[in-house]
Amino acid sequence: MGQRLLIIEDDAALGQMLALHFEDEGFEVRLVERCAAALEAVAADDFDLALLDQQLPDGMGSALLPRLLKAAPELAVIMMTGQHDLELAIEAIQHGAADFVHKPVRTDDLQNTVERLLDNRRMARETVKPASIGAPVVQRDLIGRSDAMLVVSKAIALGARGSATVLITGESGTGKEVAARLIHQHSGVSGPFVALNCAAIVDTLLESELFGHERGAFTGAQARKPGKLELASDGTLFLDEAGELAPHLQAKLLRVLQERVYERVGGTETLTSNARIIAATNRDLMAEAAVGRFREDLAFRLRVIEIRMPALRERKEDIPLLVEGLAARIATRLERPVPGFAESALAALQAYDWPGNVRELENLLTRALVNARDGVITPDLLDLPAGGKASGATAAAPAETAAALRTLDEVEAEHIGRVLAHTEGHKGRSAEILGISRPALDRKIVKYGLQVQRRRS
Numbered sequence: 001m002g003q004r005l006l007i008i009e010d011d012a013a014l015g016q017m018l019a020l021h022f023e024d025e026g027f028e029v030r031l032v033e034r035c036a037a038a039l040e041a042v043a044a045d046d047f048d049l050a051l052l053d054q055q056l057p058d059g060m061g062s063a064l065l066p067r068l069l070k071a072a073p074e075l076a077v078i079m080m081t082g083q084h085d086l087e088l089a090i091e092a093i094q095h096g097a098a099d100f101v102h103k104p105v106r107t108d109d110l111q112n113t114v115e116r117l118l119d120n121r122r123m124a125r126e127t128v129k130p131a132s133i134g135a136p137v138v139q140r141d142l143i144g145r146s147d148a149m150l151v152v153s154k155a156i157a158l159g160a161r162g163s164a165t166v167l168i169t170g171e172s173g174t175g176k177e178v179a180a181r182l183i184h185q186h187s188g189v190s191g192p193f194v195a196l197n198c199a200a201i202v203d204t205l206l207e208s209e210l211f212g213h214e215r216g217a218f219t220g221a222q223a224r225k226p227g228k229l230e231l232a233s234d235g236t237l238f239l240d241e242a243g244e245l246a247p248h249l250q251a252k253l254l255r256v257l258q259e260r261v262y263e264r265v266g267g268t269e270t271l272t273s274n275a276r277i278i279a280a281t282n283r284d285l286m287a288e289a290a291v292g293r294f295r296e297d298l299a300f301r302l303r304v305i306e307i308r309m310p311a312l313r314e315r316k317e318d319i320p321l322l323v324e325g326l327a328a329r330i331a332t333r334l335e336r337p338v339p340g341f342a343e344s345a346l347a348a349l350q351a352y353d354w355p356g357n358v359r360e361l362e363n364l365l366t367r368a369l370v371n372a373r374d375g376v377i378t379p380d381l382l383d384l385p386a387g388g389k390a391s392g393a394t395a396a397a398p399a400e401t402a403a404a405l406r407t408l409d410e411v412e413a414e415h416i417g418r419v420l421a422h423t424e425g426h427k428g429r430s431a432e433i434l435g436i437s438r439p440a441l442d443r444k445i446v447k448y449g450l451q452v453q454r455r456r457s
Contacts, residue, residue: 002028003026003027003028003049003118004028004030004045004049005022005028005029005030005049005050005051006029006038006042006047006049006075007019007031007050007051008033008037008038008053008056008061008064009033009053009080010034010053010057011053014103015031016031018105018107018110019031021107021111022111022114025111030047034056034058035056035058035059035067038050038064038068039064039068039071042068042071042072043071046072047072047075048076048118049075049077049098049114050068050075050076050078051078051110052078052079052080053080053081054081054083054088055081055082061079061080061081062079062091062092065077065079065092065095065096065097066095066096069095074121076098076117076118076120076121077097077098078098078100078101078110078113078114079099079101080103080105081100093373097373098373098374117374120342120374120376120378121374142156142178142182143321143325143326144321145317146310146315146317148310148315152307152308152309152310155305156183156186156307157186159183159278159305159307160185160186160187161187164304164305165277165278165279165301165302165303166180166183166277166278166279166305166306167242167279167281167302167303167304168279168280168281168306168307168309169280169281169284169306169308170280170310170311171357172282172433172434172435172436173312173356173357173358173433173435174311174312174357174358175309175358176280177238177280180195180236180238180280181193183236183278184236184238187236189234189236190234190235191232191234191235191236192235193232193236193238194228194231194232194236194275195228195238196238196239196240197240197241197437198240198242198243198244198245199240199241199244199436199437200437206245207248207249207252208221208225208227209227210227210228210229210249211227211229211252211262211264211265212224212225212226212227212230212264212265212267213225213266214266216266217264217265217267224264226264227264229256229262229275232275233274234274236275236276236277236278237275237276237277238279238280239253239280240279241281241435241436242302243281243285243288243294244440247295250294250298253277254297254301256277257277257298257302258301260272260273277302279302282435283408284408285299287408291408311357312354312357312361313353313354316350319350320346320350322358322361323341323346323349323365326365327341327365330362330369331369334369339372339376339377340375340376341377342376342379344378345378345382348379348384349382349384352384352385355418355419356434359433363433364383364384365377367381367383368381368382368383413444413448413450416444416448416450417450420445420450420452425452427441427442427452
C-alpha cells in the first residue's frame with residue numbers, strides 16, 4: 001500500500017487536480033471539503049500527510065490544525081493559503097504545521113515538499129531516542145563518558161577539595177567555565193561565583209572591573225564601585241582568558257595571590273580578599289612567559305592545580321551524549337519539545353572536527369532546533385561544511401622538525417583565519433566561536449594582518 005494522503009480543500013478543481021497528481025505518484029488519496037469531514041477522516045483512518053486549505057466552508061484551517069494534530073499526533077500537515085500573510089505562516093508553524101505553501105500551488109514544488117516530509121518521517125523511525133543514549137544529564141554538568149572526560153572529572157573533584165588556585169586550560173569553547181562552576185559548586189564555600197572575562201574589556205576598564213574604584217578616580221567615576229574581587233568575597237573569582245591580562249594587572253593579581261591584599265583604583269585603603277581564584281586560558285602560559293608576554297611567577301601561582309579541557313575532536317565518542325544534553329537544554333529555552341536525531345544527522349555531527357568545540361556545537365544545534373518542523377533533526381538542518389570536516393582539518397602529521405615548528409602567534413593567526421573562513425567573515429559569530437570579544441577579534445585581525453572574506457549576500 002502506498003503513502004496515505006488527506007487533501008482538505010473546498011476548491012473542487014484544485015482538489016481534483018492535486019488528487020490526480022498524487023495518485024499518479026502512487027499515493028492513496030482521500031479528498032474532503034470541510035473541517036468536520038476532515039476530523040471524521042483522521043478518526044477513521046491513518047494518514048501519513050495532509051494538505052490543509054486555510055479557508056474552508058465551515059471554519060479556518062488554522063483553527064482546524066490543532067484539532068487534527070490532537071486526533072492524529074503523527075500526521076504531517078502542509079498548510080495552503082492564498083493569503084500572503086507572514087503572521088499566518090508563523091502561527092501555523094507554531095501550532096504544528098510541518099510546512100506552509102502559498103497558492104497558486106506549483107505541483108512540482110509541492111511534490112518536493114511532500115517527499116522531504118515523508119523522508120523525514122522515515123528517518124524519524126530510525127531516530128536515536130534520548131533514553132537509548134544515556135541517563136538524564138544535569139544542565140550545568142560536564143557531559144561525556146570518554147576517558148578524557150573521566151580525567152577532567154577527577155581533576156575537578158581534586159580541585160574542589162581545597163582552596164588552591166586552579167588553572168583551566170584548553171581551546172575556546174571546551175567548557176572551561178562549566179568546569180570552574182563545578183569546582184565552586186562542589187567546594188562547599190558559602191560565597192558567590194563571580195566571573196570576569198579578561199578579553200572582553202579594554203585594559204583601562206578591566207582594572208576597575210577587577211579591583212573596583214573610588215569616586216573621582218577617573219572621568220565618569222561618580223561613585224565608589226566594588227570590583228569583582230570584592231564581590232566574590234568568600235566565594236570564587238573566575239578569571240576567563242587570564243592570558244590576556246596586561247603586565248601591570250598581572251603584577252597586581254600576583255600581589256593578591258601572594259599577600260591577599262589590594263586597593264581600589266584611586267584609593268588608599270588596603271582591602272583583604274578571601275576569594276578563591278580560578279583562571280582559564282586558551283594559551284600556554286609557560287610558553288608565553290618564555291617569550292616575555294606573561295609573568296612566570298604569576299603563571300606558577302595560577303597553576304597550583306591545572307585542568308586541561310580536551311577539544312571536542314579528541315572525544316567524538318561523547319557527541320551523542322552532548323547532543324542529547326544540549327538539545328534538551330535548548331528546547332527548554334525555546335519552549336519546544338525535545339527533538340530526535342536521525343542516525344545520518346548524528347553521523348554528520350561526529351564526522352565534523354569542531355574548531356569551535358562545544359560552543360560551536362551548541363550554536364549549531366540552536367539553529368537546527370529553530371528551523372526544525374517535524375520533531376526530528378535531519379542532515380539538511382545542520383549547517384556543516386561540505387564533506388563534514390572543518391576547514392583546514394588534516395590527518396595527524398608526522399613529528400615536525402625544529403625548523404618547522406611555529407611560534408604561538410603563527411598558530412593563533414592560522415586558527416583565527418580558519419574560523420573566519422568557516423564563518424565567511426562573520427566577525428560576531430567568529431568571536432563567539434573563539435570565545436573572545438568582538439573588539440579583541442578586531443585587534444587580532446589588525447595584529448596579524450588577516451584578510452576577512454566578505455560574506456556572500
